[in-house]
Amino acid sequence: MMKIFRTAIHGQPAGPRRPMLAVIIAGFALSIALPYFGLLNKYVIFVLISVGINVILTISLNLVNGFMGEFSVGHAGFMAVGAYGAAVTSVNVIPRWMGAAAFPTAILAGGLAAALVSLFVAIPSFKTRGDYLAIVTLAFAMIVKSALENMDVLGGPRGFMGMQQFTTLPWVFFWMVLSLWAIRNFVYSAYGRGVLSIREDETASELSGVDTRKVKVLTFALSSFFAGVAGGLYAHLLQFINPSMFDVIKSTEMLIMVYLGGVGSIAGSILGASIYTILMEVLRPMGVWRMVLMPAVLILLMIFRPRGIMGLRELRWFVYKAIPHSGAAAKGQNIGNT
Amino acid sequence: MEILRIKALGHDFGGLRALSGFDLALDEREFVGVIGPNGSGKTTLFNLVSGIYRAATGSISFRGRELVGMSPSSIAHLGITRTFQNIRLFKELTVLDNVRVAKYAAVRYSGLEALLHVGRFRTEERRLTEEAMELLTLFGLDDKAEDPAKNLPYGLQRRLEMARALAASPNVLLLDEPGAGMNPAEIGRLIQLLQWTKEHFPIAIVLIEHHMKMVMELCQRIKVLDFGVTISEGTPMQIRQDPKVIEVYLGKKDYAAVAGRTENTGYGHTADNRPHG
Amino acid sequence: MAYFLQQFINVLQTGSTYSLIALGYTMVYGVLSMINFAHGDIFMVGAFLFFLFVSTLKLPFVPSMLAATVLTALLGVATERFAYRPLRGAPKMSAVITALGVGVLLEHLTLAINPYPRHIPAMFEGSGTWSAGGVVISQLKAAIIVFSLLMMALLDFTINKTKLGMAIRAISWDMSVVPLMGVSVNGVIAATFAIGAGLGGIAGVLYSLAYPVINPYMGVMVGWKAFISAVIGGIGNVRGAIVGGYVLGLVETLTIVFLPATYRDVTAFSLLLILLVYRPYGLMGKPKTFKV
Ligand SMILES: Nc1ncnc2c1ncn2[C@@H]1O[C@H](COP(=O)(O)OP(=O)(O)OP(=O)(O)O)[C@@H](O)[C@H]1O
Numbered sequence: 001m002m003k004i005f006r007t008a009i010h011g012q013p014a015g016p017r018r019p020m021l022a023v024i025i026a027g028f029a030l031s032i033a034l035p036y037f038g039l040l041n042k043y044v045i046f047v048l049i050s051v052g053i054n055v056i057l058t059i060s061l062n063l064v065n066g067f068m069g070e071f072s073v074g075h076a077g078f079m080a081v082g083a084y085g086a087a088v089t090s091v092n093v094i095p096r097w098m099g100a101a102a103f104p105t106a107i108l109a110g111g112l113a114a115a116l117v118s119l120f121v122a123i124p125s126f127k128t129r130g131d132y133l134a135i136v137t138l139a140f141a142m143i144v145k146s147a148l149e150n151m152d153v154l155g156g157p158r159g160f161m162g163m164q165q166f167t168t169l170p171w172v173f174f175w176m177v178l179s180l181w182a183i184r185n186f187v188y189s190a191y192g193r194g195v196l197s198i199r200e201d202e203t204a205s206e207l208s209g210v211d212t213r214k215v216k217v218l219t220f221a222l223s224s225f226f227a228g229v230a231g232g233l234y235a236h237l238l239q240f241i242n243p244s245m246f247d248v249i250k251s252t253e254m255l256i257m258v259y260l261g262g263v264g265s266i267a268g269s270i271l272g273a274s275i276y277t278i279l280m281e282v283l284r285p286m287g288v289w290r291m292v293l294m295p296a297v298l299i300l301l302m303i304f305r306p307r308g309i310m311g312l313r314e315l316r317w318f319v320y321k322a323i324p325h326s327g328a329a330a331k332g333q334n335i336g337n338t
Numbered sequence: 339m340e341i342l343r344i345k346a347l348g349h350d351f352g353g354l355r356a357l358s359g360f361d362l363a364l365d366e367r368e369f370v371g372v373i374g375p376n377g378s379g380k381t382t383l384f385n386l387v388s389g390i391y392r393a394a395t396g397s398i399s400f401r402g403r404e405l406v407g408m409s410p411s412s413i414a415h416l417g418i419t420r421t422f423q424n425i426r427l428f429k430e431l432t433v434l435d436n437v438r439v440a441k442y443a444a445v446r447y448s449g450l451e452a453l454l455h456v457g458r459f460r461t462e463e464r465r466l467t468e469e470a471m472e473l474l475t476l477f478g479l480d481d482k483a484e485d486p487a488k489n490l491p492y493g494l495q496r497r498l499e500m501a502r503a504l505a506a507s508p509n510v511l512l513l514d515e516p517g518a519g520m521n522p523a524e525i526g527r528l529i530q531l532l533q534w535t536k537e538h539f540p541i542a543i544v545l546i547e548h549h550m551k552m553v554m555e556l557c558q559r560i561k562v563l564d565f566g567v568t569i570s571e572g573t574p575m576q577i578r579q580d581p582k583v584i585e586v587y588l589g590k591k592d593y594a595a596v597a598g599r600t601e602n603t604g605y606g607h608t609a610d611n612r613p614h615g
Numbered sequence: 616m617a618y619f620l621q622q623f624i625n626v627l628q629t630g631s632t633y634s635l636i637a638l639g640y641t642m643v644y645g646v647l648s649m650i651n652f653a654h655g656d657i658f659m660v661g662a663f664l665f666f667l668f669v670s671t672l673k674l675p676f677v678p679s680m681l682a683a684t685v686l687t688a689l690l691g692v693a694t695e696r697f698a699y700r701p702l703r704g705a706p707k708m709s710a711v712i713t714a715l716g717v718g719v720l721l722e723h724l725t726l727a728i729n730p731y732p733r734h735i736p737a738m739f740e741g742s743g744t745w746s747a748g749g750v751v752i753s754q755l756k757a758a759i760i761v762f763s764l765l766m767m768a769l770l771d772f773t774i775n776k777t778k779l780g781m782a783i784r785a786i787s788w789d790m791s792v793v794p795l796m797g798v799s800v801n802g803v804i805a806a807t808f809a810i811g812a813g814l815g816g817i818a819g820v821l822y823s824l825a826y827p828v829i830n831p832y833m834g835v836m837v838g839w840k841a842f843i844s845a846v847i848g849g850i851g852n853v854r855g856a857i858v859g860g861y862v863l864g865l866v867e868t869l870t871i872v873f874l875p876a877t878y879r880d881v882t883a884f885s886l887l888l889i890l891l892v893y894r895p896y897g898l899m900g901k902p903k904t905f906k907v
C-alpha cells in the first residue's frame with residue numbers, strides 16, 4: 001500500500017514500465033476481442049465506451065484545474081467545438097467512400113478546432129485568475145452554445161446529424177490511452193513543472209523564469225484538444241448532437257469526475273471517471289432523482305474531501321523519473337549542513 | 339564591470355510615494371545592502387527590479403538593456419533572480435522540483451518532444467536533474483530531494499529558496515530578508531552561507547536585512563531608505579556613524595543595532611515575520 | 616418616436632428584473648467575495664413557490680407573494696449555512712464549484728417535483744392598459760416596474776441608513792472589524808443572504824406574472840443576465856448593480872432592434888467577456904492593487 005501511491009511529481013525509482021505496456025496491449029486486445037466474440041452485450045459496451053470518453057474529458061479538465069490550479073468550469077464548450085468540428089468534417093468534408101479511414105481524421109479535426117478556440121480562454125487567463133477566470137470560461141461555454149444555436153448551417157437548436165457510428169470500443173480505448181499518455185508526458189516535463197508551479201504560486205513561478213503565458217497557452221490547447229477529441233467520439237457514438245447537450249450540466253459532470261477521483265492525479269482521473277459513470281448507470285432506476293444526487297455529491301465532496309480520492313497523489317506506474325536510481329547525482333562540496 | 343544601473347527609480351501606490359529617486363550602480367560580484375525601517379520601500383525596490391510592478395518613473399538597465407516594461411520571466415532569463423521576504427516555495431512540489439522549475443529557460447527540447455518524451459527529452463532531463471541535484475548537494479539539501487518542500491524546517495526552506503534563485507544561473511541575486519525569523523546562531527550560519535555563495539557563484543548580491551550584523555559583515559556598500567527616500571549611503575563604517583541614520587532608527591528597536599551593538603540584535607524585531615505552520 | 620418610447624418601457628421592464636436579481640449577487644460578493652452561482656436558481660424557486668401558494672393552495676395574491684418571498688429568503692440562508700459556511704476558509708475554487716453544484720441541485724430538485732412546466736394562473740385579467748400617443752403600457756407592466764423600483768429604493772435605504780446596512784458595509788470593508796461593533800459576523804452574513812435571496816424571490820414572482828409559463832431552468836439565463844448586470848455596475852457595488860441591470864436591458868433591447876433577436880445572449884456574454892478582461896471592476900468600481 002505504502003509503495004503504490006506516491007505524492008505526485010516525484011517518487012522512488014519508477015520501477016519497470018513494461019507492466020504498463022503489457023496492460024495497454026492486453027486492454028487493446030480485449031477491447032477488440034470481447035465485442036468481436038459477443039462476450040459483452042450492447043449495453044455493457046455502451047457503458048464502457050462512455051467510461052472511456054469520460055476518462056478523456058476528466059484528464060483533460062484535470063490538467064487545467066488540478067495540475068495548473070486554474071479555474072475552468074465551462075469545459076463543455078470545448079467538447080461542443082470538438083463534437084461539431086468532427087461531425088462536420090466527417091459528414092461534409094470527407095467523402096463517404098473513405099469509410100472508417102476518415103474517422104481519425106475527423107476526430108483530429110475536432111480536437112484541433114477545440115485547441116484553436118482555447119485561445120479565447122487562455123488569453124484572458126493571463127490577466128484574470130480565480131473566480132473571474134471561472135466566469136470567463138462559463139461565459140465562453142455559453143457563447144459557444146448560443147453561437148451554435150444561431151448557426152442554421154449546423155442545424156441551429158435542432159442539432160446536427162448524419163454521422164456514421166464510427167465510435168467503437170477499440171477506438172475509444174486507443175484515444176483514451178493516447179490522451180493519458182500525452183498528458184502524463186507533458187506533466188513530467190519542464191512545461192509540466194511550469195504548470196505545477198503556476199498552481200503553487202504564479203508570481204514565484206514567473207520570477208523563477210517560467211514563461212507562464214506560453215505554458216498557459218500550451219496547457220489550455222492540450223487540454224482543449226482532448227476535450228474536443230472526446231466531443232468527436234461522442235458525436236460519432238450518438239450520431240446526433242445538439243447545442244444543449246453541452247450545457248452547464250455537462251461541465252458540472254466533468255467537475256464531479258475530477259474532484260471525485262482526485263485533483264492533479266492521472267490515476268485519480270481514471271478512477272473518478274470510472275466510478276462516476278458506472279454509478280450513474282447503476283442508479284438509472286432512480287430516474288430524475290439521480291440528477292438530484294449528482295450535484296449533491298459534488299457539494300459533499302467540496303466540503304469533506306475537496307481534493308478527491310487521489311488528490312495530488314499518483315500511481316507509481318505513471319511517474320516519470322529522469323534518473324532512475326537516486327544516488328546517481330554528482331557528489332559535490334557540501335556546506336552548511338550543520 | 340557595471341552590471342546593473344538604476345536611475346531615479348520611483349513608484350507610488352495610490353498617492354503613497356513608496357519609493358522615489360532611487361539610484362544604484364551595481365558592479366559585478368559586488369555585495370550591496372539596503373536597510374531602512376518597516377515600510378521604507380525596500381521590498382518595493384525589489385518588486386520594481388524584478389518586474390512585478392512597472393516602475394512609475396526612472397530606469398533600470400541591466401548590461402545596457404532597459405528592464406522597465408519587461409515581464410518578470412524575461413528579467414529572470416536575463417539574469418536577475420530573487421528570494422521573498424515571506425518564503426514563497428512551491429509547497430506541494432518536491433525540493434528537487436522546486437529547483438528544476440527554475441531551470442525552465444535552460445531546457446533545450448520542444449513542446450512536441452516533451453509531449454512524446456522523444457528526441458532530446460531524456461538526455462536533457464537527465465542533465466537538468468543532475469545539475470539540480472548538484473546544487474542541492476551544495477546547499478546540503480540532497481538527502482531531502484524527494485520530500486515535499488512544505489515538509490522542510492524553516493531554515494532549510496530559506497536555503498531552498500536561495501538554491502532555487504541560483505538555479506537559473508543569475509548574475510544578480512536579490513535577497514529580501516533571508517535572516518527573518520532566525521536566531522543569532524542561525525544568523526551566524528547564514529552569514530557563512532552567503533559568504534560562501536558569493537565566492538562560489540559569479541554573482542552580485544543585493545541584500546535587504548534588518549539584522550545589522552549581517553549587513554555590516556557582508557556588504558561592501560549600504561544604502562539606507564526612509565519613507566522611500568535614500569537618506570544615506572556608504573561603507574558599513576560610514577553608515578554606522580551617520581547621524582541621519584541614527585536619527586531614523588532612534589526610538590525604534592533597531593537603534594541599538596546601528597549605534598554599534600551589532601552582536602545579538604535584530605531578531606526580536608523580525609521574529610514576528612516567521613510564518614506560522 | 617412612439618416606437619422608441621415603447622422600447623424604452625421594455626428596457627425598464629427587463630432592466631428591473633435584472634437589477635433586482637443583480638442585487639443578490641452583488642451583496643453576497645460584497646460580504647463573502649464569493650460569486651453565488653446558485654442565485655439565478657433561487658429566483659426560479661421563488662416563481663415555483665409562488666405557483667405553489669397561488670395555484671396549488673389557492674391563496675390570494677398578496678399572502679402568496681409574501682410567503683414565497685419569505686421562503687426564498689430562508690432558502691438563501693440555508694444554502695449559506697449548509698453549503699457555503701463550511702467552506703469559508705477553503706480555497707475559492709471549492710466555493711465556486713459548490714455554488715454551481717447548489718444551482719444544479721435546486722434545478723434538479725424542482726424538476727423532480729415538477730416534471731412539466733407550470734402555468735401561473737392569470738390574476739389581473741381585469742387590469743387594463745394605458746395608451747398615449749401610440750404608446751401602450753399594460754397596468755400590470757407599470758405595476759411591476761414601479762414595485763421593483765420601490766424595492767430597490769428600500770434596499771438602498773437599508774444599506775445606507777440602517778444599523779444592519781452599516782454592518783453589511785463594514786463586513787464588505789473588513790470582516791475582522793465587525794465583532795468590535797457588537798454584531799455577529801455570521802448573523803450579518805445570514806441577513807445578507809436573506810435579503811439577496813428575498814429580492815430574488817420577489818423578482819421570480821414579478822417575472823412569473825409577466826411570463827406565466829415557468830420551468831426549472833428559467834433561472835439559468837436570467838441569472839446570468841443579472842450577474843452580467845452586477846459586473847457592469849462593478850460587483851460588490853449596490854447602486855452599480857441597480858444601474859447595471861438597466862444598462863444591460865438597454866443593450867439587449869438595442870441588439871434586438873438592430874440584429875436578429877437570437878443574438879441577444881451572444882451580445883450579453885460578449886459584453887461580459889470584454890468587461891472581465893478590460894474592466895473587471897465594472898463601470899462604477901475602482902481597480903484594486905495586489906500586494907506581493
Ligand atoms: N501593493 C501595494 N499596494 C499598496 N501599498 C503598498 C503595496 N506594496 C507596498 N505598499 C506600501 O509601500 C510602502 C513600502 O512598502 P515596502 O513593502 O516596500 O516596505 P519595506 O521597506 O519592504 O518594509 P518591511 O521592512 O516591513 O518589509 C509601505 O507603506 C507599504 O504599505
Ligand SMILES: [Mg+2]
Binds near residue numbers: 380381382423
Ligand atoms: Mg519588505
